[in-house]
Amino acid sequence: MPKQSKIRELVQSVSKNWSDPGPEDPLFDSGVLDSFELTDLVAALEQTYNIQVPDSDLTPRKFESIARIEAYLESRGVLIQ
Amino acid sequence: MAFLHSPAAYLPERIVTNEYLAERVGKTAEWIAQGSGIRERRWAEGSVADLGVVAAQACLSKTGLKPVDIGMLIVSSGSSEHRFPGPASTVAQRLGLPRVPALDIPIASAGSLFAIVLADNLAAAYGNILVVAAEKMSSTIDLGDPNTAILFGDGAGACLISPSPGPLRIVDSVLHSDGAAADILQLPHDGPLRMEGLLVARHATREIPASIQEVLARQLKLPAEIGLYVLHQANLNLIVRVARALNLGEDKFFVNLDRYGNTSSASLLVALAEAPLPPGPVILAAFGAGLHWGAAYLLHAGRNGFTAITPA
Numbered sequence: 001m002p003k004q005s006k007i008r009e010l011v012q013s014v015s016k017n018w019s020d021p022g023p024e025d026p027l028f029d030s031g032v033l034d035s036f037e038l039t040d041l042v043a044a045l046e047q048t049y050n051i052q053v054p055d056s057d058l059t060p061r062k063f064e065s066i067a068r069i070e071a072y073l074e075s076r077g078v079l080i081q
Numbered sequence: 082m083a084f085l086h087s088p089a090a091y092l093p094e095r096i097v098t099n100e101y102l103a104e105r106v107g108k109t110a111e112w113i114a115q116g117s118g119i120r121e122r123r124w125a126e127g128s129v130a131d132l133g134v135v136a137a138q139a140c141l142s143k144t145g146l147k148p149v150d151i152g153m154l155i156v157s158s159g160s161s162e163h164r165f166p167g168p169a170s171t172v173a174q175r176l177g178l179p180r181v182p183a184l185d186i187p188i189a190s191a192g193s194l195f196a197i198v199l200a201d202n203l204a205a206a207y208g209n210i211l212v213v214a215a216e217k218m219s220s221t222i223d224l225g226d227p228n229t230a231i232l233f234g235d236g237a238g239a240c241l242i243s244p245s246p247g248p249l250r251i252v253d254s255v256l257h258s259d260g261a262a263a264d265i266l267q268l269p270h271d272g273p274l275r276m277e278g279l280l281v282a283r284h285a286t287r288e289i290p291a292s293i294q295e296v297l298a299r300q301l302k303l304p305a306e307i308g309l310y311v312l313h314q315a316n317l318n319l320i321v322r323v324a325r326a327l328n329l330g331e332d333k334f335f336v337n338l339d340r341y342g343n344t345s346s347a348s349l350l351v352a353l354a355e356a357p358l359p360p361g362p363v364i365l366a367a368f369g370a371g372l373h374w375g376a377a378y379l380l381h382a383g384r385n386g387f388t389a390i391t392p393a
Contacts, residue, residue, distance in 0.1 A: 016115075034116050035228070035278040036318040039286060055262060058279050 003078075007069050010048060014040040023067040028060045038063055045069070049078045083204035084247035085197065085379065088240040089139035090354040091132060092341060093125035097219075099231070106227035113231045118317020122234025122342030124219040129158050130168040133215030134175045136237035136350070140211065141176070144241050148177040152208035155196040157346040159189025159268060159370065160216045172213060182207070189268070190313050190369025192346035193238065197365070198254045198377060200242035213239045214346040223273035232316065233274075234342030238350020248382040249358070255296045256375035257288070266370040285319055285368045290326035292376040293366050300362075300378050304329055308359035308381070313367035314338035314348035323366075345369070 004023060011027065012018045014037045019030070027033045033041060041063065042053050051073075062072050098121045099110035114120055125132055133156055141148070154176075156169035167185030186192045186199075193214035200210040218233035242251070265280040289312065297304060304327040312320055314337060324331045335356040344351060349367050360383035368374035 031112070031115075034318065035282045036286070036316070036322060038279060039282045040322075042283070055265075055280055055283070058283060060279065 003070055003073065004066055006048070007066050007073075010044045011041060011066065014044060021066065024065050026064050027066070028064055045073070049073060049076075051076050051078065083201045083242050083244050083251055085249040085251055086241040086243055086245075086247045087140050087143035088238065088350055088354040089136055089143055090239075090351040091136040091139060091237045092351070093123040093132070093235050095124050095126070096121050097124050097234070102231055105224050106230050108227050108231070116228075116318070117232055117342075118336070118339055119232065119342045120339045122344075123236055125217055125235040128168070129161050129215045129217050130171040130175065132217065132235065132237035132347075133158070133168055133172045133213045133239070136215065136239040137172060137176055137211060137213045140239035140241060146209060146241070149179055150209055151178050151181060151211050153181050153200070153203065153210040154178055154183040155186060155200055155210060155212050156183065157186040157188070157192030157196045157212070157214040158216055159187055159192060159345055160218055160221050161185070161187060164270065168215060172215075176211075178211075188346075188369065188371055188373050189266075190315065190343075190345045190348070191367040191371065191373035191375065192369070193349045194313070194365060194367040194375055194377060195256060195373065197240070197242060197251070198256055198375070201251045201254070204242050204244045208244065210242045211239065212242055212350070213237065214350050216345040216347045218274075218343070218345055221268050221272055221274040226273070228278050229274060229276050232343045234344050236341055236344040236347045236351050238347050238354055240350055240353065249363070250380045250382070252378045252380050253296055253299055254375060254377040255292050255299075256373070257292060258371055258373045260371065262372050263370075266372075268370075282319065284372055285315065285374075286322045286326070288372070288374045289319070289323050289366050289368050289376075292374055293323070293327065293364055296364070296376045296378045302362060302378075306362065307333065307364050308361040309356060310334045310364045310366065311349065311352050311356050312365075313369065314341065314352055315343050315368070
């Protein structure tokens, strides 16, 4: 499965306001994710990809779009499937 | 081992609705409600001590005790007007307490839980201990920071911790502090309150359920065996996640933050004053700046519990 699809699936699973965002669309400012849902998403990413996201990485900027999340995962050594 | 008596609350009269705030922070009322569960909050005119005195008087009135019967006062506030003195000595003087020790706990949201647990351990030495939590959070917020400004309200709560038996026995508690994330939630002396919401949400959703599980394990209890959970009223989204982490329905959790917002340390006592406590075990839990957090396990004897309190 392409990774963006898996990321979208995880975002959708934690969002109350899912609106089918494009890869670059903002998730936080558009209301797709609120603070708690983004925290849920990060926990889901940690579990799914077996990584630890340190507090210093938990900023809206790093997770503000599907593409950004994918870039973050790549920076953490998660391989594109 | 001590007992918690006569929780009482004071909420200022002025109601600040989401509609009123939405205009001033550039958001919609629905955005505020969805992100927090809050519909309205109260804003006060007076000082932290003013709020605390009214709640304390309401509590004292319910206990039937006189000021001379109180052996110690503990006041929790993170929104006090001065570096020192804190509001405790002023509250003590205005209540007419006879020069008893009056201790401030300036740790914000978890302060009332810490005060209750401290009082539980000190009651054998000091007798009746009046615990007050008073917060004027409206003085700490910046309307230019909508994510934070919409959350907070003003209010005060109080209770008596006493060796004299009552319907609510404090059985066990766990308290924790960790300064590693001290900068994610702070109120500098030149203000305003600053909160990194994502990190606060992350730590709170981990630590509150963990501390509840810790005290439940010590009491050999399962989460479902607790009659009611009374938590610091920070955000409905947090309470929902605590319930989820414990595999419980949200109906096990008392909620009044929709009407008062997050009143920091006052919220636990305000909630306790309003919560319909069933007979059996009750959990109190709080989390806040510091970071400080914890949980307490109480047993409620029901309406027929013995309630006479021995004067000091």
